[in-house]
Amino acid sequence: xxxxxxxxxxxxxxxxxxxxxxxxxxxxxxxxxxxxxxxxxxxxxxxxxxxxxxxxxxxxxxxxxxxxxxxxxxxxxxxxxxxxxxxxxxxxxxxxxxxxxxxxxxxxxxxxxxxxxxxxxxxxxxxxxxxxxxxxxxxxxxxxxxxxx
Amino acid sequence: xxxxxxxxxxxxxxxxxxxxxxxxxxxxxxxxxxxxxxxxxxxxxxxxxxxxxxxxxxxxxxxxxxxxxxxxxxxxxxxxxxxxxxxxxxxxxxxxxxxxxxxxxxxxxxxxxxxxxxxxxxxxxxxxxxxxxxxxxxxxxxxxxxxxxxxxxxxxxxxxxxxxxxxxxxxxxxxxxxxxxxxxxxxxxxxxxxxxxxxxxxxxxxxxxxxxxxxxxxxxxxxxxxxxxxxxxxxxxxxxxxxxxxxxxxxxxxxxxxxxxxxxx
Numbered sequence: 001x002x003x004x005x006x007x008x009x010x011x012x013x014x015x016x017x018x019x020x021x022x023x024x025x026x027x028x029x030x031x032x033x034x035x036x037x038x039x040x041x042x043x044x045x046x047x048x049x050x051x052x053x054x055x056x057x058x059x060x061x062x063x064x065x066x067x068x069x070x071x072x073x074x075x076x077x078x079x080x081x082x083x084x085x086x087x088x089x090x091x092x093x094x095x096x097x098x099x100x101x102x103x104x105x106x107x108x109x110x111x112x113x114x115x116x117x118x119x120x121x122x123x124x125x126x127x128x129x130x131x132x133x134x135x136x137x138x139x140x141x142x143x144x145x146x147x148x149x
Numbered sequence: 150x151x152x153x154x155x156x157x158x159x160x161x162x163x164x165x166x167x168x169x170x171x172x173x174x175x176x177x178x179x180x181x182x183x184x185x186x187x188x189x190x191x192x193x194x195x196x197x198x199x200x201x202x203x204x205x206x207x208x209x210x211x212x213x214x215x216x217x218x219x220x221x222x223x224x225x226x227x228x229x230x231x232x233x234x235x236x237x238x239x240x241x242x243x244x245x246x247x248x249x250x251x252x253x254x255x256x257x258x259x260x261x262x263x264x265x266x267x268x269x270x271x272x273x274x275x276x277x278x279x280x281x282x283x284x285x286x287x288x289x290x291x292x293x294x295x296x297x298x299x300x301x302x303x304x305x306x307x308x309x310x311x312x313x314x315x316x317x318x319x320x321x322x323x324x325x326x327x328x329x330x331x332x333x334x335x336x337x338x339x340x341x342x343x344x345x346x347x348x349x350x351x352x353x354x355x356x357x358x359x360x361x362x363x364x365x366x367x368x369x370x371x372x373x374x375x376x377x378x379x380x381x382x383x384x385x386x387x388x389x390x391x392x393x394x395x396x397x398x399x400x401x402x403x404x405x406x407x408x409x410x411x412x413x414x
Contacts, residue, residue: 022171022172022173022206023172023173025171025172026169026171026173029171029202043231043232044231044232044235047202047232047235047236048235048236048239050202051202051204051205051236054171054172054204055204055205058172058204058205058206119205119208119209119240120204120205120206122239122240123205123236123239123240126239
């Protein structure tokens with residue numbers, strides 16, 4: 001993408017904190033949408049990146065917090081010259097939802113055997129250039145990286 | 150996000166009103182669709198014209214709706230925007246959903262899908278066919294049940310009209326067949342089925358009058374085990390009549406096949 005199109009400077013960062021509820025992950029999605037658009041990603045790339053962020057947040061709500069009340073997700077959005085990094089931190093259970101690396105069998109010939117879920121991780125792994133998930137102290141840290149060129 | 154539903158020419162038209170079809174709406178959507186499908190609305194147009202964002206949960210809700218239909222009807226998506234379409238492609242669902250540009254095309258697509266369904270039940274993919282059967286033999290058989298369900302033949306001698314199994318199930322029905330005369334045990338594929346009997350193809354040679362025990366599953370859940378007798382045999386196909394089938398089997402098969410009674414025999 002052309003450097004001139006970027007309206008966010010390298011080294012910028014912003015931290016979001018949202019309630020860990022499926023109804024609120026869209027707040028994160030809508031916010032990062034404009035950030036990615038201002039970094040020069042096209043409409044479809046921006047949609048995919050927003051999607052990956054929402055999927056990551058949804059997974060934290062459903063897997064780490066298992067939809068418990070009164071929990072929060074923090075996400076730091078930061079840029080460098082060559083990448084955008086989105087770092088999610090939560091204090092729920094460490095459930096390594098990346099263990100299959102998004103390779104679960106979502107492509108099947110028969111509608112009967114199509115799984116209605118399990119596509120979120122595939123989407124994250126497909127869209128982002130780097131994905132990692134680790135335990136740091138009593139927190140879980142999920143890091144998604146997208147290269148800028 | 151909310152949905153608006155209307156029935157147009159016996160087709161349920163569901164319009165999503167809102168731009169985000171995501172986790173906050175997916176459950177409500179599935180519940181509504183289950184309600185309508187259970188009420189018998191099996192041909193559905195889902196209008197996504199106003200939707201700009203679908204996440205995996207929203208996608209899952211549409212897949213769930215498709216699965217709920219279970220081949221009994223059709224779901225056509227219309228007005229899918231380029232971004233949502235890119236998600237379908239990413240998740241390899243672009244070829245699973247029937248899509249149309251707008252409502253009028255969706256109605257036309259539904260109409261042609263319905264006609265296709267009546268003309269010829271969709272052939273099973275080769276990979277889902279059971280192994281061990283001579284494909285050439287299966288292909289060469291011209292079956293009584295081929296093509297659409299026809300009216301009663303003037304000299305029909307059966308109690309129930311037999312239905313090509315592909316018109317009621319996506320998968321082959323395979324029975325284990327124990328011949329009580331020869332003691333032979335073999336797998337058989339059911340071609341046509343009714344509450345009174347089956348037309349099946351088998352590799353093991355049997356004779357008219359042989360008594361059999363047929364056992365297996367129909368669909369996922371129904372366990373089947375009945376006594377039967379071979380009434381006729383032609384080119385590897387056997388016409389089998391159930392002997393005193395259980396009420397459970399009769400009632401299940403009547404429901405499954407639509408139980409077309411052929412008259413008093």
